[in-house]
Every structure is written in structure tokens, then in C-alpha cells.
Amino acid sequence: MRKLVNQKNFLRINAITLGSVLVLILVGSIVRVMGAGMGCPDWPKCFGSYIPPTTSEALPDNYQDIFREQRISKNERLAGVFSKLGYESLSTRITESPTVLVEQEFDVVKAWIEYINRLVGVIIGFLVFLNMIFSFSFRKKSIWIPFMGVMIFVLTGFQGWVGSLVVSTNLLHGFITFHMLLALVIVAMLIWMNVVVKELGIFRHSPLFWISLITTVLFIPQLILGTEVRGTIDDLLISTIGRSDWSESLSTSFYIHRSYSWLMLIGVVVLFYYAKRTKESWLVSASMYLVILVFLAMVAGIAMAQFSFPFWLQPLHLIFAVGIFSLLFYLTLRLKLEK
Template identity: 40%
Template sequence: MKDESFIIKRFKRIGVLTIASVYILILVGGIVRSTGSGMGCPDWPKCFGSWVPPTSLEQLPSDYLEVYKEKRIQKNERIGRVLQGFGFTEVAQEIFAHPSQYIETEFNATKTWIEYVNRLVGVVIGLLIVLTVLYSFPFVKRDPKIFWGSVASLFLVVFQAWLGSLVVSTNLLPEMVTLHMALALVMVAVLIYIVIRVDRVKLLANFAIPSGKVRFLLVGVLLLTFFQVIIGTQVREQVDLVAFGANNLGRETWIERLGTQFYVHRSLSILLVVMNVALYIFMKRLGNKNLVFIATSILVVIAAEILLGIILAYLALPAMAQPLHLLFGTLLFGLQFLLLMIYYYAHKPNQPSPELVA
């Protein structure tokens, strides 16, 4: 029993640490976007052909702009041919035709090292997920879902790394950036699931009567938040296009030039607030301290998101607010998924053998 308790605690610790690291990476990734450092390293996995990036222009060849642009184009052509082979002809043609891959990005030491730190954090997460898989082996027979969930998170982080290389080679192609963000949310959900599941016996049979309305509301809120984060990512891509077209001048006019997605994103935030307030009321009625605490935390995060949204809209998109807005948006998704998992297991019957519980 003592060994089993140690195995569960060890797995939970590494799982929680990995989730925290993913959120740190999301914050760093937001800083990369807000500072325009996404192409600070024009190649992948190395940075300017080296595992440790340069600190001055003198360390680079005189024709470095042309060299790395040509490498990106060649890589995109290889990717395009593979996609065409699998039948994704339209996607391949868009990669071929998109002008972003032909843009040359001049060396900037600060931006290069910001992007390099972003990659280092990604490496740390990869190592933590490898440990998560190793620590999940004791659950292979008694609870395969924990093991396979850990393996799924490993596949996701490997795919994310590969997708990150495409983001670089396509010079931040909007569709690639959006997919990169969506998979980060999926990875957070998988990690939360296995961490909650491993110790779910403590949550079982907390409520006698499950509520279909509450579960429906929880799923609806979660999907809406996922959609909001994705739209927010696309709005951020529109900001980049407006900034590029304005040569990074007239920042106070950028909001006015954004398309429909910005107004959809802003309008849906009202619905999100209403649904989460309703969720809080339901949790309050249930009287479970853990659920009420998470529901309260959700409202606090939403309040921070609203404040940051106002700052972004009315103070000319300050760079410091952008990564925080992204971080709190993804944190909101994580808290909602956590609430869903705890509520789900609270309605399961408390059986003697936890491995028999779905």
C-alpha cells in the first residue's frame, strides 16, 4: 500500500510540474509573438545553424538572409510534396503560394535569444513528458488509460515540436500558428485528465445525484473557451498583418483595421461571462468546497481577461498585455477542464478497486 501511494504521488508530482511547464511555455510563446521574435531563429532545430545562437551580426555570413530564406523554401517544397501525396493539395498549394516564406528577417540578438529560450522551455517539457511516460508504466495493467494518456501526451509534444519547425519554415503562416495553439490546449487537457484520474478514488461518490444540466453546461463552456482562444489567436495574426502593412507605425489605429473576427471574439466574451457565472451558481448549490473554489478561480481569471482585453482595445495593444491575455485564456480552459473532470468522477460509484472505474 505504501509503495502504491508513492507511485501515485510521484506520478501526480511530475504531471503537475509538466502542466505548469506547459503554461510557462505558453507565456513565453506569447512573449515571442508580442515582441515579434517568432523568426528570431530562421531555422529549426538549430538557430542560425548552431545549437547556441549568435550574439552579434559579425558571427553570421554576409549572405545569411538569402541562405536561410532558401533553406525555408526548400523545406516547404518538401513538406508540400508530402502533403500532396496524402491528398492535401489545397494546403500544399497555400504553403507554396504564401508570400510569408519569402520574407527575409534581419538578425536581432534580443529576438533571437527570446526565441531560443522559448525552444529551451519546449525541450524541458519534452523531458518532463518522457518522465511522465516512464512513471506511468506501473499503471499499464491496472489502469491502461493513464499509461496511454501519458503516451498520447508524448506523441503530442513530438508533433508539436515538428509543427514548430513548420511554423518557422513557413515564416509564421497563420494556419500553422493556430494549429500550434489548438494542440497546446489538447495537450493541457490530456495531462490534466491523467493527473486527476490517477488519484480519482478520493473524488468518487461525492454526490448522490448527477445533473445532466451541469455536465452539459460544463462541456458547453469548455468548447466556447476553446473556440475563443482559437479566434483570439487568429485576431493576433490579423494584428501582425496590420502592423506589417503599417510598417509598425500608428499603433493606436490597428484595432480599427481588424476584421470581423475581432468583433466576434469580443462579443462571445459576454456569452462566456454569463455561462461561467451560471456555472458558479450551480457549483455553489452543490456545496462541494473543491468545486466552488475552482469555479471561483474561473471567475477571477475571467475578470483578469476582461481587464486585459480592455487594456488591449483602448491602450493601443501594449506588448506586455498580449502574452498575459493569452496565458489567462489558456488557464481558463485548463480550470474548466479540471472542473469537468472532478465533477465527472464525483458522480462515479466508489468501488473497492479503482482500476474498475471508467
């Protein structure tokens, strides 16, 4: 009885934490498309305060210079670390990229949007802590369960620090990509804990496992390409190029990303075909949802290119992509762990 109570409590906390992380990814995307990523030029405070000011009068006249100097100082220390590690190119970009040195003017709406984004992150930190505490109930079942809980907690703290670098470097593309991928690692680890603790039913199908695994691995470059395209759009947002001309100004990454989506569609359709042959209801449903998600992501991507990248479609496209990754990883995990 105690085991069932522990399992029920943990799975509830784990599911809430997982859902919250997915919501935070969506919120982060909305923050970016609204151009509020630098709404607070410092971290963890916002314009030197734990609660953002409501008017520019509350700030000193030279506030832009003050926060620029703070960021430059932090970036120089960071660049020194990367230089010692042999990443000279990245080190140079951090200190010399023109976009890194640009300081935005105070905007109360953008400041509070970014502030709310950070508050959501703090709430998730508490949920991750509870997920870790509850995971220790299963240490006798598998030491890997509490170990994973601790690792998620540590990575969440590290993710907060990476978020500070995103702000410090004025949304430098490489850090945004790493920030996104790290969020997906946390999502994957939470899913792993859920699957292992649930002790899901017995099922074996080696071909399906390999199809699912290969599709999951192939999807990672697609996600990275997507974040690079998103970075290009960020640059276009602050350029003088009109939205109607954005499609002509996109990099090669956009065209590779667009063509690559057909490979993903083929992968999930093949997965669905083999899943239907097993007559396992959960497997058929999961693979069918995958086909739908990939199709919707493609439609959203096409619509963005055709209709000058409307801001509301961009978070939708991202959440479809995160859903695809999460479901693919879940599927692969179940097909691997079940004996």
C-alpha cells in the first residue's frame, strides 16, 4: 500500500513538473517573438531590482551604459574561459559581436514579460526539487531513479545560469540553441523517470524500437536547425527589412530545415505502419499522434514562410516540435525498457 501511495505521489509531481517545463518552453518562445528576451538587461535581477521598475524615471539617466558595462565585464570573464578551453571563435564572438554590445531602452511591458518568464522558471525550480525529494522513495527499486532526480535538479540550476549567459550575450545564437537543447534534456530525463516508476506493461518489438530510435536521433539536427532559423528571424526583427521580404533573407539553414521535415514525416509514417501491425492500442495511438504532430509542424512552418512569419505561429511551431521530441523519446524508451 505504501509503495502505491509513493508511486502515485511521485507520478503526480513528476507529471506536473514535466508539464510545467513544457509550458516554460512555450512561454520562452512567446518572450522571444515579442522581442522581450532582453526586457531585463541583467540577471537574476531586473534593472538592478528584484521587482522591475514601472517607469524609466526610476532609473538613472545613464542606465544603458551601466548595464552595458556590467554585461561586458561578465562577457570578458566568460570569453576568457572559452579561450582557455580552445574555443577562440566563440570567445571572439562573445566580446566583439556588434549585437552583443547593443543595449535596449527600458520598456515596461517587455520588462514584465521577461520578469514573468523568470518567475515561472523559479516555480519550476521548486517543482524539480519536490520531484527529486519524492524520487528517493524508489532508491531500493533502482538507485538510478533518485540519481536522475538529483541530476535534473542540478541541470535546472545550470539551466538558470545558462539563461543568465543568454541575457549577458544579448541573445547570442549559440547560447540560445544550447539553452533550448538543455531544456529538452531535462524533459527527456523527466520522461525517463515517469516510465521507469510506472513499471509499464510487457511488450517487445525490436524493429519498432530501432525505427523509433533512428527517427528520434534524426530529429535532433532538425531541432538545432530550427533554433538557428529562429536566431536568423531574431536578427531580422531588429533589421530594416520588411516582414514580407524575410523569406528571401533567410539563411541556408531554413531551406535545409524545410526539406528535412519530409524525412521526419516519412520516419513517423513508417513507425505508424509497423505500430498498426502490432495491434497494441497505446503504440498505435502514440505513433498516430506523432504523424499528426509532424504534419501540423510542417503546416505551421509553411504558413510562417507564406504569411511573413506571424508572431503567434512561431511558438505554436516550437511546441509542436517539442511535442514530437517528447513523444518520440517516450516511445523509444518504452520499447527499450519493457522486457
